[in-house]
Amino acid sequence: MTDHSGTDDTPTPALTELAEAHGIATSYWSFFGQHVQVPATTLRAVLAAMGVDTDADPQAVLDEMADAAWWEFLPPSLVVRQGSGEVVVNVQDGHDVRLQVKLEDGSWRDVAIPGQQPQARVVDGEIVWRLHIPVPGDLPLGWHELYAQQIPHGSASADRTATCTLVVTPTRLAPPPSRPGHGGRAWGLMAQLYSVRSRASWGLGDFADLADLASVAAESGADFLLVNPIHAAEVVPPIEPSPYLPATRRFVAPLYIRPEDIREVAYLDPSDRARISAAHATVAASDLDPERVDRDAAWAAKRAALEVVFTAPRTAARQAAFDAFVSEHGEHLADFALWCALEEHYAEVDERPEESWDIRSPLVAQLRIDLGDRVAFHTWLQWIAQEQAEAAQAAALGAGMRIGVMHDLAVGVHPKGSDALSLRDMYAPGITVGAPPDMYNQLGQTWGQPPWLPGALARAGYAPLRDMIRGLLKHAGALRIDHIIGFFRLWWIPDGLGPAAGTYVRYDHEAMIGVLALEAHRAGAVIIGEDLGLVEPWVRDYLSERNILGTSVLWFEMEGDRPKPPEHYRTALLATVNTHDLPPTAGYLAGEHVDLRERLGLLDQPVEEARAEAVREQEAVLSALRERGLLAEGATEEQIIEALHLFLVAAPSQLLGVSLVDAVGERRVQNQPGTDKEYPNWQIPLADSDGEAVLLEDIPGMERYRSLTRSVDQALRDAAY
Structure with a gap:
């Protein structure tokens, strides 16, 4: 093996040039303002994942690349x-x-x-x-x-x-639509769909609840409803709770199907309908559980019911619609359904054959035939799930929303999921994405997701990106892109090196954003990029130029030790008071996030200091509210939450988001960064300030909800004049 570096792991000039030719950062500025040189070990590992021969002399590889670029027609x-x-x-x-x-x-x-x-x-x-x-x-x-x-x-x-x-x-997307009288701006609710249950739910919120919640929000004046990613996850327990670690981003989760809403249920005989009712009864009581959403139990009950419905005959028109759906999605759908069947097939096996992870292997080809009935079942599930997702968007628009459902796109996929199997050549082997060290995670973060290979995407004509975006926008009026910085660069971490030893890899952002813009334009959809954190300054300008909205969270928007005046916010923006990685505002004001971090052993300072720091952060913002006359001394928790949202109304931002948890008084955070099993992340059902479960039917009658949404809607109208 050619020696590419000195004994201190410093890359040679040739290795540095080779890495940079592949879009790999050989140095970067850290969150702490330090200029970090990437070690040769990291560069070689990333190059190897891209298919570069790291045993060859770097200069020889560079010369071959130059010749190949000129020979390419x-x-x-x-x-x-x-x-x-x-x-x-x-x-x-x-x-x-x-x-x-x-x-x-x-x-x-x-x-x-x-x-x-x-x-x-x-x-x-x-x-x-x-x-x-x-x-x-x-x-x-x-x-x-x-x-x-x-x-x-x-x-x-x-x-x-x-x-x-x-x-x-398109060079630039159209601005978001809004209702007359709102001055070209719009507001909407933000919710974790699984947490919003109704009296007819199967233990977690579903597509029927999505339609009903959208109607409730529309009646209050909302123009959109942002929900967590609905990407498909595992089909056998344990189901991954995080919606941001899906099996695929191209298909949706059958977990969100409402079985009774499938048309064929009406034609079942009484005994089969009784079986569906019995399955529902096993989880119906959990809708009132304020502590935990149990995806495994919900899916077990739903799957039993759905297998009954699957056997029901379909009319000629329904069969034609199903056949058209299968034809439209072709090989991608067949491969996803096969992955589901393989997961079931190997669920009880201690050691799964390595060959089963290769979709092109003879073993998998044979299993595609042998498991044909299960493949057909999971194909049908996708048809039903997407029908119900589209029905939810139709309900949102029918209720008066101008945008409707806003879906969320996760950063990546599970390394053992469907996409990792069927799109194997699109992903970098031996690499996971994450984030470099910062003040919140001083060791950095590993997200457990393989990154797309930039060159493979280009060679595929960006079809995987197109298909993913197009599929989500079929049943949405907007799409939030989690960590949109991943369209520009991602933090690649070679296996075994740890997140601090990673480096940035650049993507062709002009191509990827262009594909995103084209599909959004065709769907008439709004795109929001979550651009929080360590972002190169020019990126936000670039997104604004193409009218892809950014994201601002009130608690993060500071100028020195004072909150940024909302008038200084960007126009092309979704502005919110909080986000799913922060506690609901009621919990934040009560300091419950500090108490939780203390209980979990996550504090890196004495608890008294952490509480004092939280009070100072809050007081800086509350003082700004008082100065504007939005908040009186001795204000209640509800009044403070309303004032925070009215503060954002003063911004020119085109979209304003209101968290449903803030509207009902929930105090618990959905996701506690830095934890895995220590906290029930992504499993917290909607509850009020007393810890009592809040069902969807309760929301319209809650004075707290009515007051907040009415205040925001009226303030937007007033600001338009």
């Missing part, structure tokens, strides 16, 4: 903004080139090749000319194909051909 894919962009074409000496675009509608266009003085390079003894050809400015938005033919001088036959995906994207 067309790039693997090209994403441009409408009316701009160019394609680089490399042509052998003694040849002409012809370019054509096959548009998405099937028609063809010739691409004019203007005169120019091309660059030249000798590759393997041949002269290669590099042309920079403008993409026609009048191409429509869409997914097109670019074709190139290399034609020898004096001959009409093509000597060499190539094709690449050409994506033409």
Whole structure:
């Protein structure tokens, strides 16, 4: 093995250049303002995950890369903004080139090749000319194909051909819609869907509850309802509680199906309907449990009921709709359903064959046949789940919302999930994503998710990204992108090195944001990027330029030791008082987050200091509220929560989010960072300030809910004049 570094693990100049050529950061500025040089060990591990031969001399690999780039006739894919962009074409000496675009509608266009003085390079003894050809400015938005033919001088036959995906994207998205009288701004509720149960739920909130909650919020004047990711998780226990560690981001969780709402239930005989009622009865009482959402129990009950419904005959029209759904989703759906069947098949096996993790293996090919009945069942589940998700969005719009359901996109997927199986070549082996050390996590964070390979995405024409976004926007009016910085760069951590030994890897943000913008434009959807934390300053400007909204949380927006005046907030923004990683405002005001961290052993300072610091943070904000006349001395908890939201109304931000937990007085945090089994993360059902379960039917009649939502809605109307 070639020695790439000194004894202190410092990378050589050639290794540094090789890493940077692959978008790997060889140094970075830490959260603490330190300039950190990435060790050679990390660089080699990341390069190896990208398929680079790290045993070869780095300079030789660089030379091969340069030659390969010149020999490449067309790039693997090209994403441009409408009316701009160019394609680089490399042509052998003694040849002409012809370019054509096959548009998405099937028609063809010739691409004019203007005169120019091309660059030249000798590759393997041949002269290669590099042309920079403008993409026609009048191409429509869409997914097109670019074709190139290399034609020898004096001959009409093509000597060499190539094709690449050409994506033409909008420069800027439209602003979010809003109701008349709201001054072009909108507000909405934010909720963890699983936590919002009704008297008809099966132990956790579902798509029927989503439709009803959207209607309740719309009646209060809300234009959107943001919920946690609804991505599919495990189909056998234990089901991962975190919605941010899904099995796939391309399909939705059957866990959220309401069995009784499936049309075929109406045609079941009495005995089968009784079986469904009996299954529901096993979990119905848990809807009143204020302590814990039990996904495993809920899914066991639902699966028993759904297997009964699956056997019911379908009408010709329903069967045709199902067949169309299967045809539309094709191989991706078949692979996901196969993964579900494999998980069931190996659920009781102590040692699963390694071959079963390779979707192209002979073993998996045979199991696809042998488990055909279970594959069919899980295929049907997706049809039902997506039908009900679409019905929820239709209900939200029908109730008067201008945006409707706002879904949430997780950063990545489970390393043993469906996407990791069927999209194996898209992910970096031996790598997990996370975050470098900061003031909140001084050792850094590991999220347990494999990152996409930038080169593999480009070679696939960004189809995996397109399919993921398109699928979510079929039943939503908006999409929140968790950690949208991952479209720009991600913190890669090689296995065994720990999060502090990771480094940043850059992605082609222009391509990825372009694909996101195109799919959002076509769906008429709003995009919100969660851009909290360590963000390069230019990124927020870039997102605003394309009218992709950012995110601000009141408690994080400070100027020195004072809260930032809301008038200084960005316009292209979703502004909120809190987030799911913070305690509800009632709990924060009561200092319960400090008490919890003390109980869990998470404090890195004496508890008295932590409490005093929390009081100082709160007082800084409350003083600003008093100065504006929003808060009187001796105000109640409810009055403080309302004042905090009215403070945000003064911002120019296009969207304002109101947490449902704040509207009902819940005090417990949904997710306590820094914990795994120590705290029931993502399992806390909705409750009031007394710890009593709050059901969906209770919400419209709660004075606390009515007062907060009425105040926010009226304040937005007043601000419009």
